[in-house]
Amino acid sequence: MSDHDKHLRQLIDRMTASGSLRSQPWKDAAAAVPRHEFLRNGFFRVVDGTSPTAWAPVREGGEGWLEACYTDESLVTQIAGTIKPTDIRGEILREPTSSSTLPSLVLRMLEDLEVQPGMQVLEIGTGTGYSTAVLCARLGDDHVTSIEYDEEVALRAREALSRLDTYPNLLIGDGLQGGDQGTLYDRIIATCAVRTVPTVWLEHTRPGGQILTTIGGWLHASELVRLTVHEDGTASGPALGGQVSFMLARPHQAPPLGMLPDLSAGREREAIIGADVLDEWTTRFVAQFAVPTVQRLKLQNGQHNEDVFVDTETASFAALRHEDGRWIVRQGGPDPLWDAVEEQLGRWHAAGTPAVEEATIRVTPAGQSIHW
Incomplete structure (x- = not known):
């Protein structure tokens, strides 16, 4: 048995044990495909201890290349839209744009x-x-x-x-x-x-x-x-x-924020839901259906830190700050963004905050929505 055959068999055993590979037809299909053949141009590996993240190329035949091809990991194969591992020596600080899942x-x-x-x-x-x-x-x-x-x-x-x-x-x-x-x-x-x-x-x-x-x-x-x-x-x-x-x-990637709208304008009220709820993954996933073109950033406004949500398509914004034990929201632009978030999350809470697996996604020519 070749080295890659041995590594492939071990990978299939691990995927079977984890439950991701569940049926014999797909086990047979996976066993027929040597993953290293799709990584002959190498991949990029994170350089430990770097911030921002640096990437170093690992080339075919290099130390650890074959073993890494059969790890259950995503391997970055392109950086910055054009750069592949064989294009550079040393390290690169740009963002990944393609990978082997x-x-x-x-x-x-x-x-x-x-x-x-x-x-x-x-x-x-x-x-x-x-x-x-x-x-x-x-x-x-x-x-x-x-x-x-x-x-x-x-x-x-x-x-x-x-x-x-x-x-x-x-x-x-x-x-x-x-x-x-x-x-x-x-x-x-x-x-x-x-x-x-x-x-x-x-x-x-x-x-x-x-x-x-x-x-x-x-x-x-x-x-x-x-x-x-x-x-x-x-x-x-x-x-x-x-x-x-x-x-x-x-x-579908987010555009650069560019010039922000005037965040000092708008109307203030006490928020029903604070910005901190969007620190949780499922809550953010649910909220995105209400504000699909919104990006989040954190800014200093005087003595307060604010969570700011900006819709680059409409220049609408919502800025939230935590003050005296309560959340205050200031909204501006044509769309009251935080009203939409609170309404969406309110429906989810009324349903008992069910797990995401209990949700149904609906798609029509008019858009998409989430339901329980």
């Missing part, structure tokens, strides 16, 4: 996709091609279409897949616009997060088909959801839990 999450999502033989699957975000290869091993190349936004990332994935004699339908383009025009898919699975589920995904899914995606947002909380598409062009389904986090699709 931890295998247990890949297999957990494929299990959650509830796919059956003969189905046509569209994958949004080819990435390294690892999850594409596992899909092909399970369904066959002719049943898998994968689309990647970044042309260089797509070409590297194509090379890796061809080394395994795997040839799905690979597209280069904006996966937020769906796959092949005129094609209906039984399943759509996204390996990036979206702020709002694109309506075109519903249009590209057969009635009764499913969409598995992570819904995230600019308040930095996200969850995996499985939506069933209905005859009327809407979709609904459960949040699956687990605080699953992916990089947001590039067109």
Whole structure:
């Protein structure tokens, strides 16, 4: 048995023991795909003790490269939109823009996709091609279409897949616009997060088909959801839990805040709910459905620290401060942001603050909402 075969078997055993890999067909598919083939361009490793975070390249054949390929970890494969590990020596301080997702999450999502033989699957975000290869091993190349936004990332994935004699339908383009025009898919699975589920995904899914995606947002909380598409062009389904986090699709990422509105203007009142509740993941996830284009920052205003929420699309804002044992909110702009947050969280509290797994997400051409 080769070294990579041994490492692959150990990885499958770990994923089985953790519960992310649950059925024999997906175990067989995972066993057929050597992950290191998709990391031959190397990956970036965090440099310990750095702030801001620095990244150092690990190249194929370097110390710990093969072992890391079979750890159950996400491995960063691109920095700053263009830089791959073979491009630099030393360290880099820019932000990651592409990665190879931890295998247990890949297999957990494929299990959650509830796919059956003969189905046509569209994958949004080819990435390294690892999850594409596992899909092909399970369904066959002719049943898998994968689309990647970044042309260089797509070409590297194509090379890796061809080394395994795997040839799905690979597209280069904006996966937020769906796959092949005129094609209906039984399943759509996204390996990036979206702020709002694109309506075109519903249009590209057969009635009764499913969409598995992570819904995230600019308040930095996200969850995996499985939506069933209905005859009327809407979709609904459960949040699956687990605080699953992916990089947001590039067109859905938050814009720079730029010039802030005049935060001294606006009307003040005592807040029903304080800003500190949004320090908790599930609360932020629920609140995002009410204020999907809001970003949060902390500012000093005189003697007070304020939690400031700004909608860059409308220039609306809410600034909250804790004073004399109570929260005071000051709101300005066309939309009273904190009113919307309090109303949304009020409905959640009235339902007994159920776990996210008890929620139903609904998507229509008019937008998306969360219900209990």
